[in-house]
Amino acid sequence: MATDYKIRVQNVTKEYDLFKTQSEKLRSFFAINRKPVPHFWSLMGISLEVKAGETLGLIGVNGSGKSTLSNIISGIIPQTTGVVDVKGDTSIIAIGAGLRGNLTGQENIRLKALMQGLTNEEIDGLMDDIVSFADIGDFLYQPVKSYSSGMKSRLGFSIAVHVNPDILIIDEALSVGDDTFYQKCLDKITEFKEEGKTIIFVSHSLKQVELMCDQVAWIHYGTLHEIGDTTKVVGDYRDFVKWFKGQSKKDKRKFQRSMKQNQKDFDIDQYQASVVEERKTADPTEKNVEAKVKKDFYGSVISEKMSAGSRILTVLTLALFVFFCWTNVSGHSIRQVISEPSSLVHPTDHIDTTGSLK
Ligand SMILES: Nc1ncnc2c1ncn2[C@@H]1O[C@H](COP(=O)(O)OP(=O)(O)OP(=O)(O)O)[C@@H](O)[C@H]1O
Numbered sequence: 001m002a003t004d005y006k007i008r009v010q011n012v013t014k015e016y017d018l019f020k021t022q023s024e025k026l027r028s029f030f031a032i033n034r035k036p037v038p039h040f041w042s043l044m045g046i047s048l049e050v051k052a053g054e055t056l057g058l059i060g061v062n063g064s065g066k067s068t069l070s071n072i073i074s075g076i077i078p079q080t081t082g083v084v085d086v087k088g089d090t091s092i093i094a095i096g097a098g099l100r101g102n103l104t105g106q107e108n109i110r111l112k113a114l115m116q117g118l119t120n121e122e123i124d125g126l127m128d129d130i131v132s133f134a135d136i137g138d139f140l141y142q143p144v145k146s147y148s149s150g151m152k153s154r155l156g157f158s159i160a161v162h163v164n165p166d167i168l169i170i171d172e173a174l175s176v177g178d179d180t181f182y183q184k185c186l187d188k189i190t191e192f193k194e195e196g197k198t199i200i201f202v203s204h205s206l207k208q209v210e211l212m213c214d215q216v217a218w219i220h221y222g223t224l225h226e227i228g229d230t231t232k233v234v235g236d237y238r239d240f241v242k243w244f245k246g247q248s249k250k251d252k253r254k255f256q257r258s259m260k261q262n263q264k265d266f267d268i269d270q271y272q273a274s275v276v277e278e279r280k281t282a283d284p285t286e287k288n289v290e291a292k293v294k295k296d297f298y299g300s301v302i303s304e305k306m307s308a309g310s311r312i313l314t315v316l317t318l319a320l321f322v323f324f325c326w327t328n329v330s331g332h333s334i335r336q337v338i339s340e341p342s343s344l345v346h347p348t349d350h351i352d353t354t355g356s357l358k
Helices: 022-029 066-073 105-115 120-134 137-141 149-162 179-194 206-212 230-245 249-265 268-282 289-298 308-330 334-339 341-345
Strands: 005-017 039-051 055-059 081-086 092-094 167-171 198-202 215-220 223-229
Touching: 005 066, 005 198, 005 268, 005 289, 039 066, 039 081, 039 198, 039 223, 039 249, 039 268, 055 066, 055 206, 055 230, 066 081, 066 167, 066 198, 081 289, 105 120, 105 137, 105 149, 120 149, 149 167, 149 179, 167 179, 179 198, 179 206, 198 206, 206 230, 215 230, 223 230, 268 289, 308 334, 308 341, 334 341
Parallel strands: 055 198, 055 215, 092 167, 167 198
Antiparallel strands: 005 039, 005 081, 215 223
């Protein structure tokens, strides 16, 4: 892979456990689930690069994994395996993300800008511009949970473009605005492109994608189906959509079911083995390929489940906590309880002159 990238995504997968109940979820966290929980692989090994100053479009049918990928790149959710490398001292703004429903529009502006590293003085200087671009009137002082999706999008977009990020991730933000706002956003994105910023643009509007993107990635049921020149990829995707629309209802359902089944049946170990094989074929002289691939897969991810070590540590901590509480209640000293454990079940029953139990 080349080194002049701004964003590099390598062998990224995302697994979701399809829990039926909260207790099932909790048991899985402590890794004590007896019954296997069904899995769904939203991403099944995505690798791509975005150069600095490039606008990458992400297209694909509903549920194909576009938002999952853009959320992983923006750090909103962790990947299950793989490397996500965002180069340099980079700030990312994902438009739809991070607005707190209970805070007002104005409070959200401050919060998001502070999270981007701006000072209160800088935010005061930007506030009027952000408010006037978002154009949400008196709603600025209302909790964001009372906003329509269009208003949320306007506010999110306005904050994002005013805090001057290096990388802008736009996930469907333009699909909910009216025409005037849409034009304002397009102008702003063009300005960003001219300034050489990197943009990831997720959209169902192929016209918008054609207008704005330098290259396009077609995400297809969790896989990277095609990446490259905008006209070519969008053209191929249009052909697929035309083919799909030409199918009978029954065949459409059959196709979708089989694609989803693929995502349930995905085997991460098999995928890892295929990456090892690929690397060995590409460079037969490379040493320790298995260990390197394992590091690439799991080296930069935090497990969402407890390891055996953490489980033992948690159980020990809980046992110690119960022991100390019990000792305290029994009125004996720790030394007494250790030398005579049965004293735990025979609490002291007389009180000395200071009022403490003995
Ligand atoms: N928290 C979750 N738990 C289980 N499955 C999830 C979760 N989040 C997303 N998914 C599944 O992952 C798949 C990809 O979802 P994602 O939102 O990334 O698709 P998308 O391409 O952005 O879709 P759309 O175009 O409709 O916005 C979908 O099948 C979705 O149901």
